[in-house]
Structure formats: C-alpha cells, structure tokens
Amino acid sequence: MNTQVHNPVTTWDPMAPLDPGVMLLEASAGTGKTYNLVNWVLRLIVQYHIPIEQQVVVTFTRAATAELKDRIRSRLQQAMTALGNPSSIDPSDIVMERLVAAAQTSREHQEDVVQRIAAAQESFDACLISTIHGFCQRMLQHYAFEAQTDFDLTLMGDEPELAERLVDDWLSSELYGVDASRYEFLVNQCGFTRDTLLAIATVALREPDMTVVPTDPLLAEGSPAWHRVRFVKWLRSEYDEVHRKRRTQSYIDLMRNLVRVLDKKKSDPSRCSLLQAVQHRYKVALIDEFQDTDAMQWKIFRTLFSGEDQRLYLIGDPKQAIYGFRGANVHVYLKAKKEARGRVSTIVTNHRSDQRFVEAINHLMNRRGLFGQEGIEYQAVQAAIRPQSPVDRLIPPDDWFSASNAPFQLRFLDRRLEGVAEATDADRRMPADLLYKNVPKRVAEDIVLLLESGTRIFVERQALTGEDKTRCVEPSDIAVLTRTGKEANAIQQALGTAGVPAVLMGADSVFASVEAFELLLWLEALDKAGHERAARAAATTHLFGRNAGLLAGIEAERPEALEAWEAWMERLHRWRKRFENHGLLSTLRYALQDDLVAVDGEILQDATARLLMRPDGQRRLTNVWHVAELMHGVEVTERRSLTGLIDWLKRERMNPSKETDAAELRLDRDDKAVRISTMHKAKGLQFPIVFVPYLWTGRLPKDTEPAVIVPETGDHAKRVCDLRDAADRQDSYELAVMESRKEAIRLLYVALTRARHRCVVYLGHINHLENSALAPVFHGHHAEGASIERGVERAARENHSVLWKDLQKLASKSGSALEGNAPTISLTFCTPPEARIWKGQPGESGDLTARDFLRHGLDGSFRRLSYSALTYGKSVTYVDTDKDREGVDADEQTDDGDEAMVERQEQENSEATDDQENDRSVSDPSSRWVPTIEVSEDSPNVPLAVMWGGADVGTFFHEVFEKADFRWAHPSQGADGGRTRLWELVRALLGVHGFDTQELTEPITAGLMDVLQTPLRSVLGDTRLCDIAKEDRLDELSFDFPMAGGDRFRRGGPTKRVLSEAFVSALSLRLHEDNPPLDDDAPIRPAYLRGLGPFSKMVGYMTGSIDMVFRYPTEQGVRWFIVDYKSNRLDPQRQKRWPIEHFGPEGMRYEMEQHHYYIQYHLYMLALHRYLRFRLGEAYAYERDVGGVYYLFFRGMLGPATPVGRDTSHGCFFDKPPFRVIDALDRLFHDPCTFDGGQS
Structure with a gap:
C-alpha cells in the first residue's frame, strides 16, 4: 500500500516576485x-x-528554440502595442494588464518602459x-x-559510424586467430558479437562519464564481466583519441x-x-x-x-x-x-482542454502514488474559463449521455472483436498478433463513424448575434498516436483503405523507408552503368516502375522489350554523365522527368506522375526528395563523389534509429488529413481529437540485455551501467524494470493530454497487459490511491470480467456537474470492423482543384544532342563490300521520346568517356578486325603510361593542356626556364584533382615536355605544339548548331527530322572519293564506313566542345586546325601493355573506329566550317583555309625521337574530311527536306 503524503503545493502567481x-x-x-x-x-x-x-x-x-524566439519576439511587440493602446489587451492577459498599468503611473516611467522594450527588440x-x-x-x-x-575544434553531430568502426576494430583484434574454445568463450559468454557490443557502445558513449559496474578491483580477471568492462574502457579511450587527432568534438564533448x-x-x-x-x-x-x-x-x-x-x-x-x-x-x-x-x-489552470475532458483526466489520474515516484504526483487542474466559447467545444449530434459522445472513451478489446457474441471468463486473452492485424481496421472504422456522425466543432461566437459558428469534424481534427513507426504505418494504410486521408508526422527515420533503399539501388546503377544486375534492380523499383513482364520479355528476346531495355540503359548512361557535371539533386530531378513511359498503352508519363498515381504516392515522393536533400547536403559539405554518397547512404540505412531531427519523416501532405505520430514525437503538440490504440503494448527491459542502466544507489541523479552477467544483477534488472514502468506511465499521461476535446483509448483482455502502463493506471486503484505493483499483479492474474468491471466502475463514477451529470468516461467493446468507406462530408463541397491537362504525343526527338549521345551503345560493324552492306539492318531507330535535352558538358566526351579505357560504347574486343601489331617482348610501356586511365585522369590532362603555354617547351626557353613553369602547373593541378604530387609531378612533366616537342607530321611536317603561340589557340571552343531548323522545327511542318539513312549517306560519301582514294591505308577503313548505322532521328541542336582550334601559317597561307587530346592507353589486343608500337597508324585507326571518333571529328569539322564561314564571310574557302584535324593520343608522343609511320608521327592521327562530305552534312542538318544524298 502506498502511504506517501502529498507535499504542500503553491499555486503559481504569474506576477510573483522574480528574485535571485x-x-x-x-x-x-x-x-x-x-x-x-x-x-x-x-x-x-x-x-x-x-x-x-x-x-x-x-x-x-531546435524546433522548440525556433518557437521560443518567435514567441518572445511577438510578446515584445504585443507589449509595445499595449503601451500605446491599452484597450488592445486581452482581458485574460493579467501579466500584460498589470505591466501596462504600472507603467502608466507616470509619463517618465512609461517612456522608460518603452525604451527598455525597444532596446530589447533592437538587440534581440x-x-x-x-x-x-x-x-x-x-x-x-x-x-x-x-x-x-x-x-577551433570542429563540432560533429551523432557519429554512429565511428562507434561501428571501433566495435569492428575491437572484434578484429579480439577474435582474429583465436582457437575454437577461446572464440566460443568470447562470443557466447562475453557477448562479443557486433550487435551486443554496439548496444553497449551506444550507452557507454552517450554518457561517457557514467560509472560502469562491476568496479570491484578483485573482479576475476578474464571473467565475462571483466572483458565487457575492459571493452568499455578501451572504447571510451579510443573514441576520445579519434576526436583528439581529428580536432573534432561531439555534442556530448x-x-x-x-x-x-x-x-x-x-x-x-x-x-x-x-x-x-x-x-x-x-x-x-x-x-x-x-x-x-x-x-x-x-x-x-x-x-x-x-x-x-x-x-x-x-x-x-x-x-x-x-x-x-x-x-x-x-x-x-x-x-x-x-x-x-x-x-x-x-x-493549476489548463488552457488546452475542455472542462469535461479535464474532469475525466482528473478522475482517472488524481490518485496518490500513481506515478510510483516520490516527488511526482498528479495535481488536479481546472479548465480555463472561456467567456466567448461553450464549455465543451466538441458538440455531439444528440444527447451527452451517449457513450460515443463522452470526452474520454475506452474501447475494450476482447473476443467480440473476432465476432463472438459474448465474451466470458473462459475466453483466452487477445494475442498481440491478432490485435496488430485488426486494431488498425477498427480504429479506421471508428474514425469514419466519427466523421459521419454529425459531430461538430466550435469555431467562434458571433459578436452581434451571440450565435455559435460550428463546422463538421474533419480528418485534420484527428490524431492517432502510436508507439512505433511500424504501428503508424499500419494505421495510415488502414485509413487509406477506408478512404480517409492520413499523414505521418516524423514517426520514423526516412532512411528506414523503401524510398531510401530504392534511391540506393538507383545510385548503384549509375555507379555501375552497363552492369545488368544493377540496372535491373533500379528499373524494377517503385520509383521507376518497370515490372517482371519487361524482364521476361528481355529473356524471351521480344523486340519491344529489348528496345525498352536499350532505352533504359541509355538513360542510366545519360544520368551518370549529368551526375558528373551537375551533382545529385539536378540529376534526380532530371531523371524523374526524363523517364517517360507509356501508361495504359498510350499516355507518356514521367516517373513523378507514375509515382503519384499510387495510393501512397505523396508519401513516397516526399520521402524521395527528403533523402535526396540529405544526400545533397553531404555531397556539398563533405565533397562526396557518387561512390562516397552510396557508402554514406548505406551507413545511414544500417542505423535508421539514430536520433537525428533532419531524418525524421516529413509531412507528405498539408491538406485535411488525419495526423499520425508516435507518442514521443507528439509531446508538446495538441490536437482536437486523439486516438491512442497501442497503449496495451509493453516495452520492458529483458534480463538478457547486455547493459542495464539504473539509478546509482544513494544518488539517483547519477546512473550506472551494469555489465554483470544476468544471474549476478537481478537487483539491477528489477530496478530497471520498475524505472521502465514508471516512464511508461508518464508516456501514457503525455498521450492522453494531447487532446483538446476527446481522447479514445483501446485496452482490454490482452496478453501481457501487465507489461503495459494500462495495468497500473486503470487496474492499480485502491482505497489509499494507486500502486504499480497492484496494477501489474491484477492485470496479470484477473480474468475478463474483473478487468471489465475495473473499467466499468471507473466510467460509472465519472459524472460531471455539467450537462446533467453526463459521464465524462465511457466504456464500450469493439466489434469486428465492417470495411466502411468514408465518402466525405455530406452537403459540403470539396475544395476546387485545377484540371489536369495532359498533352498527347509530345515530340521527344527534339533535343540537344552530341557525339557521345549519338554514338552511345553503338558497336562497330565492319562490312567489306557494298554488296555485304545489303545484309546490314539499316532500319532507323524509332522515335521513343525517351531522350531529353543533353547539355554540352555532360554530352562532350573529351573530358570523360574518351579517356576511359573501357568506354561502354566500345564494342567487344572480339570484333572482326583487330590490327596485327608486332611488338617485341622487351618493348617498354610509354612513359606516360605511369598515369592510369579513367575519366578523372583525362580531365586532369585536358586542364593541363588548356592552361599551359605550349611555348614553355620550346627550345628557345632555355634548358630549364619553361620546364619549371610546366612543372609548377602540373604539380598544382595534380593536387587539385587529388593525385599524388610527390610521385607523379616529375614523370608527368617530363612526358608532357616530350609531347609538346613531338613533330606533328602530315601536312605540318616538323611543326610541334610548342611552335604554336598562345594567341593562335582557341581552347575548349564550344558550339551549338541547329539540326532540321532547330527552334523553327514543328512536328508535321515543312521541316523534317534528320533521318538515320541520310546521316549515314552523307558520312559515307567518303567511300566515293578518288582524291585521295579511300583504301585500307587511309585514316578510315572502308569496311568501317560501310558498317555505320543505324542512328536515331535528329532534330534540335547539335552541341559539343572542341579541345583546341589553332591557326598556323603554311606554304599555302594561314590554315585552321582542330586538335582533340586523347588520354587513351592504346591496347588493341587487351594485353595490358602500352608500348609505343600500339600508337602507330594501325593502333590509332583501331581506336578511332572503336570509339566512333570518325563521327566526332566530322561533326567538329562541320562546326569549324560554319564558324569560319560566318567569321570570314566570302573570303572563306574550305579547301584553302581548313588544314585538317589532329587526334593526339599523346601518351605515344615521345618527342623528336617519336617513330614515324605512313608520314605520321606515332600518337598523331591526322585527317582532313573532303569538302564534299562536310558540305553534305551542312546541307543535311540545315534542311533535311532538300538533302539529295550529297549528289549535288
């Protein structure tokens, strides 16, 4: 029996002295x-x-901090207003009324008060x-x-990954190499598993100064408890050491x-x-x-x-x-x-809830000892007097004596929920799994019944007539409070099935959502572009919506499925390129718009529209952008790459339960929807009507938990972490259970007091009811007050009728002096739900919404296109004769509308895909033509092979060429003068790009000096790059030119698209040239040209960026040349060798064909042709003014000693497309309708 005595209570006076x-x-x-x-x-x-x-x-x-700032700032402004206009003070605002009255005792005093408040506003x-x-x-x-x-220490947030890393380090050091018996002892007796140690680490690091027991110095060394204490000591020490070395600190620090x-x-x-x-x-x-x-x-x-x-x-x-x-x-x-x-x-005055609801809570909880803790007692409160509103602001459709109209309603769960007519003492208790299945449906139907009941909510009292304005209860007036996010999801799903809109309020971490997992799959598909398994995983997510039918079609090689899959793979490549240039958020937004798929066989809809078609589409889309925003923050602040973001998201998903405000689920809608929240998240909030369906679930500590946290004996303000074996710490375990029960009662109090007008609680004849807070609160009453022990024992022992009578007695004595002594607590049992559907409020029209306008048949072929997008995925086909070409499938690719605008940086391959040794557009090395190149076994790799391949390396080299003055390498600069400047530039850029400056600066500088001093040969003879002055260069010359009229193109209009056959026909005019003839020794082999195609239709703009255009005087006058730098390490036979022989004419030609560089430089030459024609006007002549194009595979340029083959230095590919070909391309892109195949 609880006999503690209430301490005297002093009622708060809002104007009480504020003394030190x-x-x-x-x-x-x-x-x-x-x-x-x-x-x-x-x-x-x-x-x-x-x-x-x-x-x-x-x-x-942080949220409470923001609210306090707003409230304080607003209160200061209210005071300034009241001082100037005392009549504006609310009659219930005693503090403001007295402050203003005191200030008005003299003019000087009022001015002084005004000055102090104004100063507070200015210095807020x-x-x-x-x-x-x-x-x-x-x-x-x-x-x-x-x-x-x-x-100057850097403040870090929660770092669960650091604790995980330390735990992994500990396990590695403790378990590696031990014998079987030692391993069994450490794992099974000491608990040295990852999950167990992470649980201990979480507690030990959250309160790093908390005492860990056992502390007995005589504790047997080597015992399980000794090993656990040893781990905690090591963990705390290592954790501090990591922060010391990094010069960081945590919030706890x-x-x-x-x-x-x-x-x-x-x-x-x-x-x-x-x-x-x-x-x-x-x-x-x-x-x-x-x-x-x-x-x-x-x-x-x-x-x-x-x-x-x-x-x-x-x-x-x-x-x-x-x-x-x-x-x-x-x-x-x-x-x-x-x-x-x-x-x-x-x-003692409650300003939130109606008087009858306040009376109900007083009746339930105003019992001595209810909270089981000396110093914590319930103090009966009274509802605030509201002269301008009724006592009860929730107005029922009929009399107050109806059980459905009580402000505090108890819904009893027993066998009747399963359809049994009467429940008896012989009935089994309701199992949790059955309740988890049926309670959400029952709650949803109870909410529907409330919405349909005609119950109304007071809005305001009309000043002139004195009439009360009311409105029907809406879903947004209702909140459902749960213990866990899983329960919240179940309630939301049940409400959705019942036609009631519902929204989750931070019930869980967004990293635990399906959308976080799907974004991870998408990022992995981008990171592994071309990887079939990753691409399939991303395609079949809800986000992108492909299904098993597509995958089955691919296996069956159905043409439509293969075409759709090719489009998907092209999208992944396109998105990867965009990611490299624009980052995550831009790429995701673009991808969701770019992923157009036919819905119902005809309407093209993007991923966002398809997602919103789902019943939970708003929730899913909100989660997608929430996760994306968090990743974007990490991407920017930590400068993470795509791979780094994937690693970060994986870690966050491994620990979604960590306390991070930023990761809490956001509202997915702001309209009239039921709010669903966990009880912890609802603290500090209030709702008109509250449903609490899961108070019967209990969360007591288990005696097998690795760490038990209890108050310290003698000073409960301190806590200890008990790591003893379960058999040795029964006293600590029992104390921890009692502390948990007390906190559960406090959580129940928080849940019930969120309501302003009504609260509905579900309880009953339930398995393990004694583990919940319902046991002491509803079944622990006795003559002297309440007892946790009595409630627990009674809930565990008593049968159905006793539990029902406890509640019946509570409800029957809850009458209020208001409304004719109508009860404030009602008790009813739950029947099986009838799958009732809510159809909205009768007689009330919904909000007007804008009509959805859908465009059919948008022309998806209009786009910004470049060589990379044009040739992506196009393998090389060799056809030896024109007759053989008749067997090649030249059917043009159909317009699928799938390609969106591709901007120049992400499409131009000069800094990325050109420089990847295993470019995904390259055909399989088993192509029918691979050059035979004789290489001696002792032939070394070219010096610049010291730098590996890849997009990052290519970008580095391109930036060096762009920023360097080639004349630094000219012999006139002296033995070392120019080289020093090049060395400094290389060293700086290596650091910028994250490469090893110490190891690479010297060999790269030496290699580049050789490159700049290599004779270019062909039409320029002994001319070298170092002979080209800076003022004669145009670096990174970007271009855009229209195709098929560009902006003037109209579907169905007079201008047609550039068709595949016409494009191939213009390029293939090279086959018919006699001067010079195109033979097997020419820069481009006839078999390659005959195998070209098919390509997609083209309309819009062609875009690109030429690495360098330079002018140089020749015997025929000044000529203009194109240069494209290629960092490829040539290895036609995939031998992982890069000798100089591979950079000869055959090796370069193979590389040019495999990457379709032939198409690239013809497009570049067309751009230069149009540019010079515009700048030089009538003085321009292609044959005279254009010198040609150099593709410099510069790793093979070894300086003056570079070998020469077919009048071409190794590493220096040269060609000048005939005017007939360039002119045909010019006319084709200008107006496909008048193109005659290049015969004019």
Whole structure:
C-alpha cells in the first residue's frame, strides 16, 4: 500500500516576485508552460531592468528554440502595442494588464518602459536562445581563453559510424586467430558479437562519464564481466583519441569539456575566470523542459548561475519525463526541486482542454502514488474559463449521455472483436498478433463513424448575434498516436483503405523507408552503368516502375522489350554523365522527368506522375526528395563523389534509429488529413481529437540485455551501467524494470493530454497487459490511491470480467456537474470492423482543384544532342563490300521520346568517356578486325603510361593542356626556364584533382615536355605544339548548331527530322572519293564506313566542345586546325601493355573506329566550317583555309625521337574530311527536306 503524503503545493502567481536564486515552476500538460516562460523574459526586462542580452533561454530541440524566439519576439511587440493602446489587451492577459498599468503611473516611467522594450527588440539577436548544446558551444567559444580550452575544434553531430568502426576494430583484434574454445568463450559468454557490443557502445558513449559496474578491483580477471568492462574502457579511450587527432568534438564533448573546467577546485584560475566572465555577461538563465535534463547539464547551469545576484529559473513537468532512452534523467529534476528550497510553484489552470475532458483526466489520474515516484504526483487542474466559447467545444449530434459522445472513451478489446457474441471468463486473452492485424481496421472504422456522425466543432461566437459558428469534424481534427513507426504505418494504410486521408508526422527515420533503399539501388546503377544486375534492380523499383513482364520479355528476346531495355540503359548512361557535371539533386530531378513511359498503352508519363498515381504516392515522393536533400547536403559539405554518397547512404540505412531531427519523416501532405505520430514525437503538440490504440503494448527491459542502466544507489541523479552477467544483477534488472514502468506511465499521461476535446483509448483482455502502463493506471486503484505493483499483479492474474468491471466502475463514477451529470468516461467493446468507406462530408463541397491537362504525343526527338549521345551503345560493324552492306539492318531507330535535352558538358566526351579505357560504347574486343601489331617482348610501356586511365585522369590532362603555354617547351626557353613553369602547373593541378604530387609531378612533366616537342607530321611536317603561340589557340571552343531548323522545327511542318539513312549517306560519301582514294591505308577503313548505322532521328541542336582550334601559317597561307587530346592507353589486343608500337597508324585507326571518333571529328569539322564561314564571310574557302584535324593520343608522343609511320608521327592521327562530305552534312542538318544524298 502506498502511504506517501502529498507535499504542500503553491499555486503559481504569474506576477510573483522574480528574485535571485533557483526557482522551479511545475507546469502540467496544457497549462501554458511556454506562455509563462515568455512572460518571465518580458517581466525581467520591464520590472527588473535586466536587458534581453543578459538573459539565457535554453530548451532541448531546435524546433522548440525556433518557437521560443518567435514567441518572445511577438510578446515584445504585443507589449509595445499595449503601451500605446491599452484597450488592445486581452482581458485574460493579467501579466500584460498589470505591466501596462504600472507603467502608466507616470509619463517618465512609461517612456522608460518603452525604451527598455525597444532596446530589447533592437538587440534581440544578442539574446542567447539556444539548445543546451548550443549554449555550451557558445560558452566554450566565447570564453575559450578563460576556460583554457581549444576554440577551433570542429563540432560533429551523432557519429554512429565511428562507434561501428571501433566495435569492428575491437572484434578484429579480439577474435582474429583465436582457437575454437577461446572464440566460443568470447562470443557466447562475453557477448562479443557486433550487435551486443554496439548496444553497449551506444550507452557507454552517450554518457561517457557514467560509472560502469562491476568496479570491484578483485573482479576475476578474464571473467565475462571483466572483458565487457575492459571493452568499455578501451572504447571510451579510443573514441576520445579519434576526436583528439581529428580536432573534432561531439555534442556530448561540448558539455564534458565545460564540466571539466567547472569541476576544478574553486580556486583554480581557469574556473574562476570562466565563472566571472559568464556571470558578468549573463544574469538570468531560463531552462525550458527541465524534466528532460541530465546530471551533467544540471551541473553546468547550477554552477554557472550560482552567483548571489544570478537567477536560475526552471520550468517543466516531471510527469512528462519520457526521454530516458536519450539519457534524460527525471531524478535530476527531483534533485533540483529539493535545491529550490520551497520556491516551487504549480500551475493549476489548463488552457488546452475542455472542462469535461479535464474532469475525466482528473478522475482517472488524481490518485496518490500513481506515478510510483516520490516527488511526482498528479495535481488536479481546472479548465480555463472561456467567456466567448461553450464549455465543451466538441458538440455531439444528440444527447451527452451517449457513450460515443463522452470526452474520454475506452474501447475494450476482447473476443467480440473476432465476432463472438459474448465474451466470458473462459475466453483466452487477445494475442498481440491478432490485435496488430485488426486494431488498425477498427480504429479506421471508428474514425469514419466519427466523421459521419454529425459531430461538430466550435469555431467562434458571433459578436452581434451571440450565435455559435460550428463546422463538421474533419480528418485534420484527428490524431492517432502510436508507439512505433511500424504501428503508424499500419494505421495510415488502414485509413487509406477506408478512404480517409492520413499523414505521418516524423514517426520514423526516412532512411528506414523503401524510398531510401530504392534511391540506393538507383545510385548503384549509375555507379555501375552497363552492369545488368544493377540496372535491373533500379528499373524494377517503385520509383521507376518497370515490372517482371519487361524482364521476361528481355529473356524471351521480344523486340519491344529489348528496345525498352536499350532505352533504359541509355538513360542510366545519360544520368551518370549529368551526375558528373551537375551533382545529385539536378540529376534526380532530371531523371524523374526524363523517364517517360507509356501508361495504359498510350499516355507518356514521367516517373513523378507514375509515382503519384499510387495510393501512397505523396508519401513516397516526399520521402524521395527528403533523402535526396540529405544526400545533397553531404555531397556539398563533405565533397562526396557518387561512390562516397552510396557508402554514406548505406551507413545511414544500417542505423535508421539514430536520433537525428533532419531524418525524421516529413509531412507528405498539408491538406485535411488525419495526423499520425508516435507518442514521443507528439509531446508538446495538441490536437482536437486523439486516438491512442497501442497503449496495451509493453516495452520492458529483458534480463538478457547486455547493459542495464539504473539509478546509482544513494544518488539517483547519477546512473550506472551494469555489465554483470544476468544471474549476478537481478537487483539491477528489477530496478530497471520498475524505472521502465514508471516512464511508461508518464508516456501514457503525455498521450492522453494531447487532446483538446476527446481522447479514445483501446485496452482490454490482452496478453501481457501487465507489461503495459494500462495495468497500473486503470487496474492499480485502491482505497489509499494507486500502486504499480497492484496494477501489474491484477492485470496479470484477473480474468475478463474483473478487468471489465475495473473499467466499468471507473466510467460509472465519472459524472460531471455539467450537462446533467453526463459521464465524462465511457466504456464500450469493439466489434469486428465492417470495411466502411468514408465518402466525405455530406452537403459540403470539396475544395476546387485545377484540371489536369495532359498533352498527347509530345515530340521527344527534339533535343540537344552530341557525339557521345549519338554514338552511345553503338558497336562497330565492319562490312567489306557494298554488296555485304545489303545484309546490314539499316532500319532507323524509332522515335521513343525517351531522350531529353543533353547539355554540352555532360554530352562532350573529351573530358570523360574518351579517356576511359573501357568506354561502354566500345564494342567487344572480339570484333572482326583487330590490327596485327608486332611488338617485341622487351618493348617498354610509354612513359606516360605511369598515369592510369579513367575519366578523372583525362580531365586532369585536358586542364593541363588548356592552361599551359605550349611555348614553355620550346627550345628557345632555355634548358630549364619553361620546364619549371610546366612543372609548377602540373604539380598544382595534380593536387587539385587529388593525385599524388610527390610521385607523379616529375614523370608527368617530363612526358608532357616530350609531347609538346613531338613533330606533328602530315601536312605540318616538323611543326610541334610548342611552335604554336598562345594567341593562335582557341581552347575548349564550344558550339551549338541547329539540326532540321532547330527552334523553327514543328512536328508535321515543312521541316523534317534528320533521318538515320541520310546521316549515314552523307558520312559515307567518303567511300566515293578518288582524291585521295579511300583504301585500307587511309585514316578510315572502308569496311568501317560501310558498317555505320543505324542512328536515331535528329532534330534540335547539335552541341559539343572542341579541345583546341589553332591557326598556323603554311606554304599555302594561314590554315585552321582542330586538335582533340586523347588520354587513351592504346591496347588493341587487351594485353595490358602500352608500348609505343600500339600508337602507330594501325593502333590509332583501331581506336578511332572503336570509339566512333570518325563521327566526332566530322561533326567538329562541320562546326569549324560554319564558324569560319560566318567569321570570314566570302573570303572563306574550305579547301584553302581548313588544314585538317589532329587526334593526339599523346601518351605515344615521345618527342623528336617519336617513330614515324605512313608520314605520321606515332600518337598523331591526322585527317582532313573532303569538302564534299562536310558540305553534305551542312546541307543535311540545315534542311533535311532538300538533302539529295550529297549528289549535288
């Protein structure tokens, strides 16, 4: 029997003196905690002349901090308004009324008050309104000198990956190489598994100064407990060492570093300096939500604000202390309550809920000992008087005596939920799995019945007529509170099935969502472009919507399936290129718009539209962009690549339960929808009507848990971590269970008190009811009050009828003096749900929405195209004769509308795909023609082969060529002058691109000097790159030219697209040239040209970027040349060798054909032709002014000693397309309708 006596309660006076010292204000749910804290700030400014910049306001979340700033700023403005116009004061606002009245005692006094408030508004940003971590960081930064602490440490957030890494390191060192018996001992007896050690690590690092037991120095070395304690000591030490080396600190470290200074001797200079500085700067600290604090935080505030003229005001509610799993310790609150020395007051007026609902909660909870903790008692409250509203603001359609109209409703779960007519004592208890299946449906139907009942909510009282304006209950008036995110999802699904819109409110981490997993698959497909398995996994996600039918069609080689799959693979390549240039967010947005797929056989819809067609489409789309936004932040701040983002997302998904505000699920809709939240997330919120369906679930500690956290004997404000074996710590386990039961009761209190008008709770004859808070709250009543033990025993032992009668007795004695003594608590049993569907409010029209306009047949072939997009996926086909060509499938590719605009940087392959040794557009090495190149076995690799292949390497080399002055390598520069400048440039750019400057700078500089001094041969003879002046170069010359009229193209108009056959025909005119003839020794082999095609239709703009255009005087005059740098390491036979012989004419020609560089330089030459024709006008002649094109495979350019073959230096491919070919391409792209195949 609980015999504790209530301590006398002092009712809070909002105008009570605000004297120095510690003061505690207990504010039950709904009593205006924040309102009173804001009034403290105002009164301290007006009455006690304490400027706002000398006040500290601390709360425990960023969201609460933002709300406090808004409330304080608004309150200051209200005060200024009231001083100028006292009639604007709300009659219920006693504080404002008295402050204004006092200010008006004299004109001088009022002006003084106005000046103080105006000064507070002007210096508002100087007021420290912060979280506890923000406060500690500010103290350590501003007073680093006084505290003698580092001020340049980087603050890191939660780092579960660091704990994971340390655990992995420990396991590796402890388990590697041990014999079987030792392994069995460490794993099975000591608990050295990853999951077990991570659980211990989470606790040990969250409270790094918490005592770990056993601490007995005589503890047998080598025992399981000794090994676990050894792990914790090592873990904490290594964790600190990692932060020390990285010069970082965690949020916990912020407080620890501050406490270390405050724990020094009172005479210590650093401690004295810090206290003096802080107490001179700040006079008041106002701590909000104080019940959620811990011992370290209390020590900081109690010490810093311990001066004689300091004020430390605490406000909280111990009945709402529900964050023990985060380290909050309600015993710290109780310790501070004792230190307040009688300066403890309680607010007894509830401003949130209706009077009858307040009476119901009073009737249920106003019992001594209910919370099982000395110092925590329920204080009966009264509802605030609202002259301008009815007592009950939820108005039923019939009389108040109906059970469905009680403000507090109990819904009993027993066999009747399964359809049994009557429940008996012989009935089994309801199993949890059955309830998890049926309760969501029952709750959904109860909500539908409420929405259809005609119940209305008070809106306002008309000033002129005195009539009350009301409206029907809407889904947005209702909240469902659950324990877990899984339960919340089940409720949302049931409501969706019942036709009731519902939205989740931060019930879980977005990283635990399906969408996070699907984005991971998509990123992996981009990272492994061309990898079939990764591409299939991404394609079959909900996000991109392909199905098994497509995969089956691919296996069956159905043409339409193969065509669709080719389009998908092209998209992945396109998106990968965009990612490299534009990053994640731009690529994702582009991909969702670009992925057009026919729906219902005809309507093309993008991925976003397809996703929104699903019943949960809004939820899914919200999650997609939420995850994308978080990844974008990491991409920007940590400069992560695609692979780095994949690794980061994998780690986040492995630990979705970590406490991160940014990862909480966001609202997926803002319209009239039921709000679904966990009870923890709902703390601080309020809703008109609340359903709480899962209070019957219990979450008690298990005796097998690796770490048991309990209050320290003798000082409950401290906690200990008990790592003893389960058989040795039964006392700690029982204490931990009791602490868990107490917190569950407090969580129940939080859930019930969220309601303004009505709360519906589900309880009953349920398995393991004794493990839930329902047992002590509803079945633990006795003559002297309430008892947790009695409730637990009764719920476990008693049968159905006893449990029902407990509740029946509670409801029958709940009559209110209002509404004819109608009961405030009702009890009804749950019947099977009938799958009722809500069809909206009768007689009320819905909100008007815009009509959806769908365009049919958008021309997807209009796009920005380049060589890379044109040739991607086109393997090389060799046809030896024109007759053989008749067997080649030249059918043009159909318009699938799948390719969107491709911008020049992502399409131009000069910095990426050209430089990849295994470019995905390259055909298989088993192609019919591979050159035979004789290479001696001792022939070395070319010097620049020291640099590997890849896009990043190609980008580096291109930037060197772009920024270097080639004349640095000219012999006229002297033996070392120009080389030094090139060396400095190479070294700088290697560092920029993340390469090893020490190992690579010298060999690359030497190799590039040789490249610049290599004779180009062909038409330029001994001319070298070092002979070209900087002013004669145009680097990275970007171009865009229209195809088929560009913007003037209209589908169905006079201008037609560029067809595949016409494009191939123009390129193939080279076959008919006689001067010079095209034979097997020519730069391009006839067999390659005969095998070209097919390509897609082209309309829009051709885009690209030419590495360099230069002019050079020849015997015939100044001529213009194109240069394209190729970092490819030539290896036609895939031998992983790169000797100089591979860079001869045959090796270069093979590479040119395999990558379709022939098409690339013809497009470049067309761009140069148009450019020169525009700039030079009539003075321009192609044959005279254009010199040709050099493709420089520069790794094979070895300087003056470079071998020569067919009048061409190795590594220097040269060609000049005939004017007939360039002119045909010019006419074709200008107007395909008039193109005659190049015969004119």
